[in-house]
Amino acid sequence: MAENEEESEMAAQFGNMLRVAMGSRMQLREAQARREQMQAAERTAQADQQTRAEANVAAMVNREMYNPEFWRTAGSESIADRVTVAAHLAGAHPEARGAWMHAADVLRNDYGINLELMNKDHPTSLVDRHAALRDALDDYFARQRLDAEADQALAPTATLERESDRDEQLGTDSQLDASAQPSEADQVASQAAAKGADAKAVDEDVHLALADRYGSEAQQDQVHAQAEEQTGGRLSNQYQRVTDAQLAQIERHANTPELANVRSQQADFFPRSTAERIATNPAKTTKRPVSTAPTAGRSQETGVSR
Structure with a gap:
């Protein structure tokens, strides 16, 4: 009898322990499921937030790429940043794709830089593309500065040449007028003499x-x-x-x-x-x-x- 009661108590304890263990495990699973659900919702919210942020950035880049004032005042770093961001967002945002295409046209027509050839030289790394574009723009602006300095150095000489040409032209015109006036006077005098003779x-x-x-x-x-x-x-x-x-x-x-x-x-x-x-x-x-x-x-x- 005593042994049976002891076995019954042990079985009851084992059952309680089993139920506690199984309950704890189920609670852990439920907690994990809840955490995963919350994480999924958080990830979704983060993805939505990221999408909205990228859309805003794409719209901003599109406006700047189509703004002539930006191209007139921006430096090489700013242009390279906008073009790189537009290239990164072009796959998911139409505005970013349009901004990149317009930037490629402007760079090719006004700056002599071909983005398509540059992307072929750096097919995978946006960082390398950014650096290559920045260096190309630096070279372009350096040439522009040198040309401006050369023009300023030649400006006084050109001004003197224009003034000299103008003075020479005025002198030539004066000589022509002076030579033309006596001829006209002689013609008038000859006509008057002819009329008088007649x-x-x-x-x-x-x-x-x-x-x-x-x-x-x-x-x-x-x-x-x-x-x-x-x-x-x-x-x-x-x-x-x-x-x-x-x-x-x-x-x-x-x-x-x-x-x-x-x-x-x-x-x-x-x-x-x-x-x-x-x-x-x-x-x-x-x-x-x-x-x-x-x-x-x-x-x-x-x-x-x-």
């Missing part, structure tokens, strides 16, 4: 024509006076010194109507024949003796004075 020639022609006309009229007056002395004033036709056609010709050649009027008046006031005077003054019928020689001389003097 006018003088016309005046001489007119004067010669008038002189010939005066001479012929004087001779005509002498002939008429001699004929009148010889015939005793009995000429059959009326004496007319200047005809209408001659007056028109004088006006046309002299181009002055006043001269034609003067010649017409001179013709009107020329002494009339004896027959005309007798017909005009019937009271004076007595004829004076006519002396041929003196009268002819007086007529010649009158013709010459006319």
Whole structure:
């Protein structure tokens, strides 16, 4: 009996110990499951947070890559950082991929740097790509500084050359103007001289024509006076010194109507024949003796004075 009771107690104790052990193990499993669940949730939260952070970084890099002001003021380190981050995030974020492609275009067109060839030289390490891009940008900016210094050194010389060229051009223009002005003045003077010569020639022609006309009229007056002395004033036709056609010709050649009027008046006031005077003054019928020689001389003097 005693042995049976002892065995029963031992079995009960063993059962209690087994239940305690199994319960503890189950509790450990439950605790571990809870911890794993919490860790998974934490990892998920961390992943989501990381994704949001990367998206924000990708958006920021995209804005900077498309901003001309960034490219104008950024240094080699800043550009290399943005390009490396854009390359790292390009697989998961479209904005980062677009930023990297735009940066590659700008670097190729404006800086002469080919990112694709650089990535082929460093296919795995972003750190090596970053260093290679930074060194290439440093070389580019160093060349830019050297070119700027050279331009500044040459600027005074270029300014002096431009001023010298401008002064030389001004001197050449002045000489051309000075040489052109006398030629223009000579041309004007020659034209004026030609016009004066033409006018003088016309005046001489007119004067010669008038002189010939005066001479012929004087001779005509002498002939008429001699004929009148010889015939005793009995000429059959009326004496007319200047005809209408001659007056028109004088006006046309002299181009002055006043001269034609003067010649017409001179013709009107020329002494009339004896027959005309007798017909005009019937009271004076007595004829004076006519002396041929003196009268002819007086007529010649009158013709010459006319």
